[in-house]
Amino acid sequence: TESNQFCDAGIGHGESACGVSSSSSKILIKGGTVVNAHGEEVADVYVKDGIIVAVKPNIKVGDDVTVLDATGKFVMPGGIDPHTHLSFEFMGTETVDDFFNGQAAALAGGTTMHIDFVIPVSGSLTAGFEAYEKKAKKSCMDYGFHMAITKWDEVVSKEMEIMVKEKGINSFKFFLAYKGALMINDELLLEGFKKCKSLGALAMVHAENGDAVYEGQKRMIELGIFGPEGHALSRPSLLEGEATARAIRLAGFVNTPLYVVHVMSIDAMEEIATARRKGQRVIGEPVVSGLALDGSGVWDPDFVTAAKFVMSPPIRASGHDKALQAALSTGILQLVGTDHCSFNSTQKALGIDDFRNIPNGVNGIEERMHLVWDIMVESGQISVTDYVRITSTECARIFNIYPRKGAILPGSDADIIIFNPNSSFEITAKSHHSRSDTNVFEGRRGKGKVEVTIAGGRIVWENDELKVVPGSGKYVEMPPFTYLFNGIDKADAEYLSSLRAPVKRFKSTD
């Protein structure tokens, strides 16, 4: 390969930028502030063959190494998005972003891994897994899978075991909403929780009361409210609070850890706060739409604009956003996802006459890192180390892939971003990398910019240009019994011994 002095740019920009194809993959990131969840230091980072091999000051290398100057910038673990739906067949259509272009969008925004939800095919986990394996073949960044459980029988129970022991899945999502589609009842939820616990898999819930949502939808239709605002009105935060509380109590009854996805309201957040205060292991995941937006969007007089904000649970009224931010800053909520589930205007128009037919979902996979920086760090609510924790490290810990992911440490995967806090970002559908023609964060701008993304040791985003290769992303298997399970057995033993304590009774005699 050519050496850096022949490049037009002052700093080495990697062989690919010069059109030289390369499998050699040595990169030195010089002079940046390396940030991990546990601390920050000025250091160089040396990457070889997809792995971080050294993190220390003044690393000297030969001229076969691509050198990136990060002076004055933050060098951080690439983002991990715990919640996405790429190539998701839902509500009669399929999301526009697939495992290649959705991931490319992620990389342009500094996210280097995501965990997507495998949806069973007619209840079959095996068929669902195979379908998602196919969808993910073209991946250009690393990914993992959660799996949804949509029915219950002996086969599903056995398949859960196979998924955990052979397929690298350590989390299952239960939908308490979407009646008639993905929704399950409390009996199934309890069976699922018990099975999760026995396998060391993390139970996740979509917490809205689906029966009550159904009732709320009928109420709106009877009132003649057919537009996108009917979506929000039909499923108030009360119903999110109820389902969150129910899932928490049932997980507590089984004594298994619980992960509440897309926490959108104060109601749900307060339930999580209360449970955690009592010592229960509950993780709460807000998503960037819930943190960055208020619910006014669905009231827009333009249908296309209003419909793009339709997601479940709904984006709540102003006030919920600030409360979720505060909860994130104080550790009541632990990590940020996106629920990236992108539909274009034509697809959203399936519900032009009836909000119940608007495909549910918003974007975020490309915007998360910038918006969380802006909302949480620029605003002064959290430190840069906490930023790394909530966008990357905590996700890696919860899903048991730390420190391979979520850290800049020798031996970790080379998933790295160079972030310039003095630059700025701007979001618009005109230039985003999603295939959708709309963006719920349209027009947002703020300080800070992901200037370089390195994924699996390759420079994939630099100078506002993507260099992505289909098939270069790897499936990341996630082992069971994450840290959330530590000590669960001891609590169980204590509970059992308390039950077996002999009760002394006097025989009643005449």
Ligand code: URP
């Ligand atoms: O509206 C949403 N959230 N769509 C994606 C499916 C889900 O519930 O996560």
Ligand code: ZN
């Ligand atoms: Zn060059």
Ligand code: ZN
């Ligand atoms: Zn959901």
Ligand code: ZN
């Ligand atoms: Zn989702």
